[in-house]
Amino acid sequence: MKTKEKILHTALRLFNEQGTSEISSRNISDEMGISYGNLCYHFPKKSDIILALYRQMQDEVTELIQNIQREIFRFDFMVRSLRELLHLLHKYRFVFIEHIQLARKFDSIKQESKRQFERRKDILREVSRFLLAQGYLRPEEIRGHHDMIIHALLIVLNSWIPDGELFYNGKPEKIIDYYLELYYSVFRANLTPKGARAFDEVYNALALDFKRLQQDVMD
Template sequence: MAQKTRERILQKALLLFNEVGFIEVGVREIARELEISPGNLSYHFSKKEDILFALLKQFSEQNSKLYNEYFLAPPNNAQFLTLISRIFDCQYKFRGVYIGNQFVQAEIKNEDRFDYASIAAKRAASFKKIFEDLHLAGQISVTAEDISFLVAHITLFGRFWISEATLFNKSPDKAQVIKHYVSLLSKQLSLFATEKGTNSIDDFWSKSS
């Protein structure tokens, strides 16, 4: 029962954060929306920041699952673009947690609460392996310098695409914005793609349309 209540709190908090932003939502508002007392909510989360870090943990765990699933299949460009689509879908789901959230930007530097530096390094290493594997599989033709560029670019892109996508509308059409930003990365990937890799990209879009 306690675990179910905890999950309800996290789901409702995420919904409210997505709608109006983390700063604009208080614990009393979350409790009111759930029709529970503030005391009941504080039993599970003593303050709003604890809810935030629980959501960041969920976000990180869901992302890790996506990367793990990707590495189970043979590497190709279609698989890579599918991974990016799923990562963006996850970011969209948790957009209210970190978009314009100065508190998050300050707190993620605290390794005791959320070791963002370690997570970021792990993600960069994953992308490096992804591009190396795509090269070995004949999907892209790249040098070590190209791989460094691609990792840096996708890291930057991954951090900020959702901020641009929600600049004027906190809840844009998910399918439309994800397709748009994946298409931008797809065009960049095509610059390095072999004939085999280009066919794989085309296969991804034929199945996505």
């Protein structure tokens, strides 16, 4: 791992643990055991590190979203990909814990957040049209209801990390499972009986596979 990558790796851990306001560039260099000048050669300001981590996160998210779009109409792929996405977002959890402050401080983060929100909304609209055509999604009783569901799903996706920091009291290793259940409860409530049966079959099978994988790791 190159020095620049090590700086980002260390900064990410410290920002996640203590927040950006509590960590200085010197804290990062001290933690790494390198000179402050060496760190500043790669990142002259702490804000450069924050923005580099944000861009790194968006690159990883974009790659995952592109993969999701290629297999968007498969329940099994949707379930697996959402779990992977939540793990990825949790990796960069300081961004979401401090999202409002960072968006106010860095216009690039504010604008990119808006672009990502609209992109994810478009993907979910595409999914909803497919589910409706297959008889899996309940038709709208009120005009615009599907867009409201989509917005609710995106609120959960964007806000689960700060919510977990404040209100989640379960085992740390179960936090992804908890918020996946929350996300899917919003989604499943709007499926037809046919859609709910199809979704439950896939979700329960994958949940069992995941539990077996966890047990194998523990053993």
